[in-house]
Amino acid sequence: MRQSKTFIPTLKEVPSDATIPSHILMLRTGMVRMVGAGIYSFLPVGYKMIKKVSEIIREEMDAIGAQEFHLPALNPKEIWEETGRVEAFGDTMFHIKNRDYVLAPTHEEIMTFHAKGVVKSYKDLPQIWYQIQTKFRNEPRPRSGVIRGRQFLMKDAYSFDSSFENLDKSYDLHDKAYRKIFDRCGLKYFVVGASSGAMGGSKSEEFMVKSEAGEDTVAYCESCGYAANVEVAASITHGAPAHNDSPAIFEIPTPGVKSIDELCAFLKINEIETAKSRVYISSEKPVLVLMSGNDEVNETKLEAVLGDLRPGHPDELKELTGADAGSIGPVGFKGRIIADVRLKDANKLYSGANKNDYHIGGIDMNRDVPQAEYFDLRTVCSGETCTRCGKNLEVFKAIELGHIFKLGTKYSDAMGANFLDEEGKDHPIVMGSYGIGVERVLACFIEQNNDERGIVWSKALSPFDVHLLGLNMKKEAVAEASEKIYAELKNAGYDVLFDDRLDAQAGFKFNDADLLGAPLQIIVGEKNLQNGNLEVKVRRTGERSLIPLAGLIDFLKTTFDSMPA
RNA sequence: CGGGGUGUAGCGCAGCCCGGUAGCGCGCUUCGUUCGGGACGAAGAGGUCGUAGGUUCAAAUCCUAUCACCCCGACCA
CATH class of the missing domain: 3.40.50.800 (Anticodon-binding domain)
Structure with a gap:
């Protein structure tokens, strides 16, 4: 191509709206231009890149026997009502004003619609169908350039199998294909396993790339590959100390001391000798959550223990404990007490006295807080020890590039996509769903491969x-x-x-x-x-x-x- | 949706507080010189100051409303 005749509008100056390297560079190289929030045009060079990535994806998908479709983005709303997802997506789904259509945010329904009544026999299975097309999601806040847009390109694939065992095979094929795709693209990525059942599935894996622009926080162990969302990540930490002697509790006036840091400074003690209290309301009842030192409560983990929960309001705290936040403690607290495992058997601890401007020292968990129940409640931090291999964990933000998961029969059940087995019995098709954000692959590559020149x-x-x-x-x-x-x-x-x-x-x-x-x-x-x-x-x-x-x-x-x- | 910020030429910005002919740098056009790390000189083109209303003799500037975009948070199949 002759540059004199090609539309490559490079920019010398940094556009003020762009904040992350990939966004800045995509604008500066003339790959993309913004049309509206989260809506981008790909200019010739940018589109060329899209085609390069798409082709790699296409080759690897075709290599596992997948077949490419071209599906409509404009969908009759009633198809989405069959699976209840008009409601499930809520405001995230774009609705057409002058006809009962929606803009598809993903394509489980449409693919299942095509399988229904056509894929009738176990002999027709397995099938892997995919497409590389535009999706629409009414993101409340598009950001980071092309990384989170209202309109974006996704490769989405769906597998159709006659059993969960066969689904395992389709899933493994995708797992391998995805690794090949991201390897070929030259990305440094890692895989986070999750057992979430939000989509009705049994197993899922997320392919992620470390990035400041990421929207998930993950804990990752470079030496063994352990990776988990920080919401569920575990680590090995030492417990708070258990001393042989355990003197009785005593009250200390601590005027103006609100935080653990202030308490440590005031008493000249170490964080590990303190216990921080947080009051939550779960099912209308107060629960005191006790953490070692300044450990952060991981609300996802807490939710797994308590079910519903919300933080207590300041006036509720005062009413329940007699003190404001900062002076609350476990001794004398009337209500359930849940403590982090780090505090098990610990003694000589300092915590709030449930009296403003006073703390209590000499707390022995077993003696003074006998009703405490112990769970892993803390948020993992960088530098802690990997539970799998004993090396150091790193905690950082990451972008989700791809996601594979086992759907099961959620959609085939809802839409009546059944097949007949060898004995002529009816079964819902067992499905899997596999996505890759095409623009994200590009953006992540740029995030990982740039210098001050470009x-x-x-x-x-x-x-x-x-x-x-x-x-x-x-x-x-x-x-x-x-x-x-x-x-x-x-x-x-x-x-x-x-x-x-x-x-x-x-x-x-x-x-x-x-x-x-x-x-x-x-x-x-x-x-x-x-x-x-x-x-x-x-x-x-x-x-x-x-x-x-x-x-x-x-x-x-x-x-x-x-x-x- | 909550908090903060910004809308002035294609891009980056000043002017606004304190109302009085709309500016700067880059880019663009023409001519000449230059020609291996974003050249120089000269002459030009280009703006309903986001939009609507109000105050005023007079509004980019003050007031009200509204829209758009960015950042933080909430949300994220």
Whole structure:
């Protein structure tokens, strides 16, 4: 492609709306432009990338026997009512105003609709159907550029099997295909297993990438691969100390002390000697949650113990305990007490006195808080020990790139998609569902592969194999040589972007090339040309080589072709 | 939906407090010079100041409403 004739509106300045590297770079390289909140147009270079990623996905899906569909985004609402998901999606689903249609946020219903009544026999199974198409979700708050949009491209696949055992096989095929896809895309990712049943499924895995722009917080162990959402993640921590002697409790005036930090500073003690109280209301009843030191209550874990819960209001706290938050403690608390396991058997603890501006010392959990029930309630922190391998856990934010899960028969049941087994008996088809966010793959790659000059594409995803820069195209010798090389490169099968712009200066072209980030730059300059040479620069390393004109294609064969994908 | 912020030329911004001819940098057009890391000179084009209403002799500026976008939170199959 000739850059002079291609629409690649690069930006020198950083658009003020963009905050994360991938968003900034996608705008600056002219890949995308925003049309509305969470609505993006892909310009030619951006769309080229979409096609590259899609093609990798397509190849790996086809390799496991999946068949590609093209489904409507516009769906009759009644199909979605069959499964109760109009209500389940609520405001997240876009509704058409002048007809009873919705814009599909995913395609379980439509795929099941096609399977119903057509896939009738166990002989027709298994099937894996997929599509790579636009989804619509009325996100309350689109953000991070293309990462969370109201309209986005998703590869979604659905498997249809005759039994849960066979579903396992389809699921494993996807698991392997997904790893190949993300490997080929050159992403550093990890897999979070979850047993959530929100979609009626039995097992699911999320493919995630570490990123500040992420919307999930996960705990990850690099050495063994343990990964879990921080809401459910576990770690090994030592318990609070249990001393041999255990003197009786005593009251201490602590004027103005509200937080654990203040308490530690005031009494010159360590956090581990303290117990923090939080009051929740569960089923109308107060529950005191006792954590060691400044450990954070993990409400998801707490919810698993208590069921429904909400934090107590300040006036409720006062009424229940006689003190405000900051002076509440377990001793004398009337109501259920749930403590984190770190506090089991601990003694000589300091906690609130249920009297403003007073704390109690010398608390012995077994003696003074005998009614306490112990659970793992804390939120895992970076640096704690992995329960699986004993190495260090890291806690960070991550973006969900893909999700595979076993649906079971939720949709086939609801929509009556049944098949007949060998004995002529009716069964609902057993389904699986598998998604990949296509734009997210691109955005995550950019998040992981950029420097201060721009994007650093891999061979597999780069919009161009090489970027040919004719430095001063007004010089006849440069123009002539560049044109000749351009033709040669195309002949040799390379996808080349040729910066043939007459009016752009060298520095301008260099900066654009670094920004656009093709793996190799071939630089045709007047001085080198006089010696029969041109320069090849490797974008990732910045390494430059002088190559005789005639040796270019051979040089590329050994460098470009041997570069990692 | 709660909190905070921003809307002025294609992009980045100043002007607003204290009302009085709408500005700067980049980009764009033309000509000349330059030509290996975002050149220089000269001459130009380009704006209903988000929108609507109000106050005023006069509104980008003050008031009210509304819309859009960004950030934090809530939400996230």
